[in-house]
Amino acid sequence: MLAGCKAWPEEFAARYREAGCWQGETFGELLRKRAAAFGERVAVVCGDKHISYAELDNRVDRLAAGFLKLGIKAQERVIVQLPNIASFFDTIFALFRIGALPVFALPVHRRNEIVYLCGFSEAAAYIIPDMDSGFDYRDLAAQVQASVPSLRHVIVAGDPGQETFVSLDDLYLDDSECSSYGSDAEGPEPGDVAFLQLSGGTTGLPKLIPRTHDDYIYSLRMSAEICSLDKDSVYLAVLPVAHNFPLSSPGVLGTLYAGGRVVLARSGSPETAFPLIASEYVTIAAVVPPLALIWLEAAPTRSEDLSNLQVLQVGGAKFSAEAAKRVQMVLGCKLQQVYGMAEGLVNYTRLDDPEDITVFTQGRPMSPYDEVRLVDEDDVEVAPGEVGELLTRGPYTIRGYYKADKHNEKAFTTDGFYRTGDLASLTPSGYLVIEGRSKDQINRGGDKIAAEEVENHLLAHPSVHDAAVVAMPDEYLGERSCAFVIVHNGAVSGNELKMFLRNRGLAAYKIPDRVGFMDSFPHTGVGKVSKKQLRELAVQNQDARLNLSK
Ligand code: OOB
Numbered sequence: 001m002l003a004g005c006k007a008w009p010e011e012f013a014a015r016y017r018e019a020g021c022w023q024g025e026t027f028g029e030l031l032r033k034r035a036a037a038f039g040e041r042v043a044v045v046c047g048d049k050h051i052s053y054a055e056l057d058n059r060v061d062r063l064a065a066g067f068l069k070l071g072i073k074a075q076e077r078v079i080v081q082l083p084n085i086a087s088f089f090d091t092i093f094a095l096f097r098i099g100a101l102p103v104f105a106l107p108v109h110r111r112n113e114i115v116y117l118c119g120f121s122e123a124a125a126y127i128i129p130d131m132d133s134g135f136d137y138r139d140l141a142a143q144v145q146a147s148v149p150s151l152r153h154v155i156v157a158g159d160p161g162q163e164t165f166v167s168l169d170d171l172y173l174d175d176s177e178c179s180s181y182g183s184d185a186e187g188p189e190p191g192d193v194a195f196l197q198l199s200g201g202t203t204g205l206p207k208l209i210p211r212t213h214d215d216y217i218y219s220l221r222m223s224a225e226i227c228s229l230d231k232d233s234v235y236l237a238v239l240p241v242a243h244n245f246p247l248s249s250p251g252v253l254g255t256l257y258a259g260g261r262v263v264l265a266r267s268g269s270p271e272t273a274f275p276l277i278a279s280e281y282v283t284i285a286a287v288v289p290p291l292a293l294i295w296l297e298a299a300p301t302r303s304e305d306l307s308n309l310q311v312l313q314v315g316g317a318k319f320s321a322e323a324a325k326r327v328q329m330v331l332g333c334k335l336q337q338v339y340g341m342a343e344g345l346v347n348y349t350r351l352d353d354p355e356d357i358t359v360f361t362q363g364r365p366m367s368p369y370d371e372v373r374l375v376d377e378d379d380v381e382v383a384p385g386e387v388g389e390l391l392t393r394g395p396y397t398i399r400g401y402y403k404a405d406k407h408n409e410k411a412f413t414t415d416g417f418y419r420t421g422d423l424a425s426l427t428p429s430g431y432l433v434i435e436g437r438s439k440d441q442i443n444r445g446g447d448k449i450a451a452e453e454v455e456n457h458l459l460a461h462p463s464v465h466d467a468a469v470v471a472m473p474d475e476y477l478g479e480r481s482c483a484f485v486i487v488h489n490g491a492v493s494g495n496e497l498k499m500f501l502r503n504r505g506l507a508a509y510k511i512p513d514r515v516g517f518m519d520s521f522p523h524t525g526v527g528k529v530s531k532k533q534l535r536e537l538a539v540q541n542q543d544a545r546l547n548l549s550k
Contacts, residue, residue, distance in 0.1 A: 002075060002101070002193040005210040006400030006408065009416070013191075021369060021395040022214035024190045028097035030217060030257065031057055038231065038259045045280060046086035046264045053259075056089060059172065063094035065181035066171030070125075070153060074099030074186060077121040077196065079114065081105035083132045084241050084264040087157045087168055089252075091127055092195070096213075099188035100124075102195040103208065104242035107132060108447075111143050111505025112457075116205060118148040120403070121196065126151055127168065130158030133266075138165065143505075190214045196402055197244055197342040200448025202421060202439045204456045207411075208402035209342050215396040216248065219346065220257040222366045223250035226348050227284060227311065227336070233260035234308075236276060236285040238268035239446075244342040245316055246286050270298035278304040286313040286338070288446030290477050293323055299330050309333045311351065315340060315362075316446030317478050318434050324359040337362050339434060343418050344397025345370055347432055361431035362424075370394035372432070373417065374424060387435045390424045391417035440531065442469070445477035447509040451531075454501070454510055458483060461500050463492040468521055468529050469512060472538035482538040483512035486520065516541065 001007045008016070016022045034043075035057035044051045051059070072078065078095055080102040082088045095102045103121050105114060118126060126144060128137035138161045141154040145164075154160075157168040173181065188194070190213045199207040227250050229235075235255040239246040241264070247253055252262045263280045265272050268291045276282060287295065292314045299306070312327055315338030327335040339362035340346035347363035365372060374388030375381055382388035393399075393416050400408040412418055421439025424432045442449040451469040458467035465488040471479040485497065494515030501511050522533040 001191070002210060002402075004403035005193055006398075007191075008399055012416075016214075016218075016369065016395040019369060019395075021218045021367065022190065023217070024214065025217055026096065026188055026190050026192075026213040027093060027194055027217070028060075028187055031060060031093050031097075034256060034259060041231065041259065042261050043256060044086050044089055044262045044264065046084075049086055051086055051089075056093070058175075059090045060093040060097060061178055062172040062175065063090050063168075064097040065173040065178040067094055067098055067100065068181040069173065070166065070171065072098065072100050072124055072153075074188065075101065076124040077101050077103050079103045079105055079117050079121070079123045079126040080242065081107060081109060081114065081126070081128050081137065082157060082242070083107045083129055084237050084266055085129065085157065086264065088241055089256075089262075090172075091157075091168070096194055097187065099186065099192065101193060104195065104197050104247075106198070106240050106242055106507075108240075108507045108509060110507050111140060111147075113206070113505075113507055114140065114144050115147045115505070117198070117208075118144055118151050120205070121208065123148075123151055125153040125155055127155045127157070130156050130161060138162065141165065188213065190217075199342055199401065200441060200443075201450035201453065202441050203407060203450060204452045206450070206453070207404055207407065209398055210402050211396075211398070215344075216253075217257070219344075219366070219396040220248055220250060220254045223248065223346065223348075224254040224258040226250075226350060226366055227254070227313075228351060229255060229258035229260055229284070231259035233258060233284060234263060234280055234282045235260060236263045236265060236273065236280070236282040238265045238273050238291070239286060239288065239316075243316075245288075245313075245338065245340060245446075249286070249313075249315070249338055249340050249346050249348075251286065268294075270295060270302060274298070274302055274304040274306065277306050277309055281308040283308055284311040284313065285309065286315070288316040289314055289319045289323070290445040292319060292327070293476065296323060296326055296330050306331060306333070311336050313338050317443045318362070321359050325355075328355075335359070339363055339432060341420060343420075345372070345392045345394060345418075345420070349431070357427075357429075357431055360433065361427060362434045364429075364431045365392075365394070367394055367396070370397070371417070372426075374426060379413065384428070385425060387423050387425045389438050390420045390422045390432070392420060393417045442471040442481045443479050444481060444509055445479075449481055449510050454481070454483065454506070454512065457501050457504055457506055458485060458497065460504070461492065461497060463487050463489050464497070466521065466529075468531065468534055470531050470534045470538055472514070472535065474513075480513035481510075482514045482516060482534075484516045484518055484521065484534055484537070486518055514538070514541075 423436040
């Protein structure tokens, strides 16, 4: 096990192996078997590129050899910040094959996030596109490299732009050269960590989630089965593929697991997605609630034939029942609600569930070995039907974050349950209904914001005495963020504070949507800042003490 990671206790590991959850396979082997089984069938579609399973497997071998030649070693961490492009797959499978560990960053992350990830994970390399959505990632990489001298390589998919950066294309060795690098590579074990995912977070600094080959492949197998994926399935990836939902629930990896076809989209807009659904005969797609609303609104006015689409998955944030009711009628496909987390547990409504379940619940755990408990503030189980915090453990839920011993004591119970921070109730048939959240996080249309992280950045401003960030309801995104600030040392405007955060390199989705100024914060009985009262204030922003327009 990678240093800094917590394995499952042997008793549990043995149980999961005996039960057939963990089948002792690595991602490298998985792709090899799929290439043998599905050879010339198309695995990935990206623009006009159609890449077969055999081709993907070969590209991965050649790139793996190139990574080894560059000096990237097993267990070393590599930050992967790629959009939905074909080289994402070459890159991650090549890293899997040599046992190096991708650390998944999202395309929206900026200097603040990437510098932290590189430093904290002691990354050997950072892999980026040249440009995407009008943003030059090479400028970002130059800043990152200046702050993290231990970063050995910046690898660019596309034009590297400067001499010190490596072109990803140049790393694919010829077949003949491959064997000399491939042969001395010691492949990873199935129980080894395969990669690190970023947690949505509740703390000042983001946490990293170590997932093993065994546990993640199990989650792919179960997800693919529940979603009835097979070699004829066509999955449309519109959400950024590095996120756990489109990556594995069943996502792009679950589709490859089943021998299906992955279609990559650079945007989720109906203008991009609908023509792809029609021309590529897409059978399943995954979206976050705000995007589902856009699709529902656009569908009646568009002419594309969406009739191949069988399943629309919606997850990442709570989907309103009102919108959920319209999916089948407007888009002509089944709705599947997905409630999951990068830490592990994923719940699905099943494809043959009646409408009252698919509309009103967020699904049930995918594995019979998932354990879920709903508890009150004293960790005592609540009565059936009551709301409690959801705790979970199971064959694909981590037992601890990477290098975070102290935080792990709070985030996990002593018997290994992960405290999700989500408030839920259980229906008599075992389906979860998400009722709210006890964690200090804002869910902005699926993008998770740790309040404390933004508060810390605000506190770095010389005029800010104190800061508290809370969610405010939003019709479209579900929630937006509102920062309350107490100022000293002279005046500062909301816009100046937002600019300050942007200049600190914070990702755009973390910049508060609104800033409110106060003379003091309301407190709870024990003297803590009352976020509950602040949330209420954010709703009634006409409150006299608050000046949201300042
Ligand atoms: C997914 O993963 P993360 O790690 O970005 O966020 C997890 C959190 C959950 O703890 C919950 O607070 C929220 O996102 N969430 C939902 C939800 N799905 C996720 N809240 C209400 N309803 C839902 N359907 O977001 C994720 C990972 C795998 C599959 C699906 C989503």
